[in-house]
Amino acid sequence: MKLTYYGHACFQVEIGGKKILFDPFITYNELARHIDINSIETDYIFISHGHADHIADAIGIAKRTGATIVSAWEIHEWVSKQGIEKSHPMNTGGKWQFDFGTVKCVVAQHSSGLPDGSYGGNPMGFLFLTPEGNFYYSGDTALTLDMQLIPVWANLQFAVLPIGDNFTMDVQDAIRCADFVQCNKVVGVHYDTFGFIKIDKKAAQQSFEAAGKSLLLPAIGTSIDV
Numbered sequence: 001m002k003l004t005y006y007g008h009a010c011f012q013v014e015i016g017g018k019k020i021l022f023d024p025f026i027t028y029n030e031l032a033r034h035i036d037i038n039s040i041e042t043d044y045i046f047i048s049h050g051h052a053d054h055i056a057d058a059i060g061i062a063k064r065t066g067a068t069i070v071s072a073w074e075i076h077e078w079v080s081k082q083g084i085e086k087s088h089p090m091n092t093g094g095k096w097q098f099d100f101g102t103v104k105c106v107v108a109q110h111s112s113g114l115p116d117g118s119y120g121g122n123p124m125g126f127l128f129l130t131p132e133g134n135f136y137y138s139g140d141t142a143l144t145l146d147m148q149l150i151p152v153w154a155n156l157q158f159a160v161l162p163i164g165d166n167f168t169m170d171v172q173d174a175i176r177c178a179d180f181v182q183c184n185k186v187v188g189v190h191y192d193t194f195g196f197i198k199i200d201k202k203a204a205q206q207s208f209e210a211a212g213k214s215l216l217l218p219a220i221g222t223s224i225d226v
């Protein structure tokens with residue numbers, strides 16, 4: 001599966017010819033200045049929770065591309081009020097069969113207020129079950145025992161996890177999470193964007209290696225095979 005990293009927690013995967021974008025935050029990301037947001041084409045935009053660093057560019061990209069937004073019920077209501085017609089509401093524990101595969105919404109331990117102060121419902125992670133492989137995007141979250149349920153539902157090809165600490169898991173907790181979800185290939189996100197979440201990338205990758213796992217940190221704007 002091809003994965004393109006757009007900085008912070010924003011990435012895109014391609015499954016069965018469909019492009020699926022996650023947590024778009026590009027315009028306001030200093031580190032993603034070289035990304036031409038208008039060059040991003042997508043069929044779906046999955047939003048893990050309402051914080052600005054996950055939703056800032058969602059409305060703009062959805063209006064330009066006609067992509068369907070998938071998010072918690074409360075975020076669905078919020079984007080609908082802003083003129084988004086193609087929006088699919090979900091909530092924690094539920095799954096839905098899309099044209100590229102099935103997505104199950106799973107628990108994330110975080111918070112979820114929208115940029116204007118509206119209530120954003122529960123933050124969520126997403127478990128993707130597809131003919132091209134399964135993966136887990138945890139969204140912003142603490143390490144939680146709920147992650148031990150992931151292998152009950154799926155054998156993972158890779159996981160996308162926050163590693164920046166302060167707001168989410170740090171590197172050590174992301175390694176524990178990878179153990180919980182029984183996956184050795186992790187794409188790290190949610191690091192370096194702001195002062196609070198700067199990390200030592202080399203040390204992070206060495207920690208994963210010492211645990212028998214690999215931490216992939218693609219440069220912003222590049223694609224990798226996962």
Ligand code: NI
Binds near residue numbers: 111167
């Ligand atoms: Ni957040």
Ligand code: MN
Binds near residue numbers: 053054167190
């Ligand atoms: Mn965040």
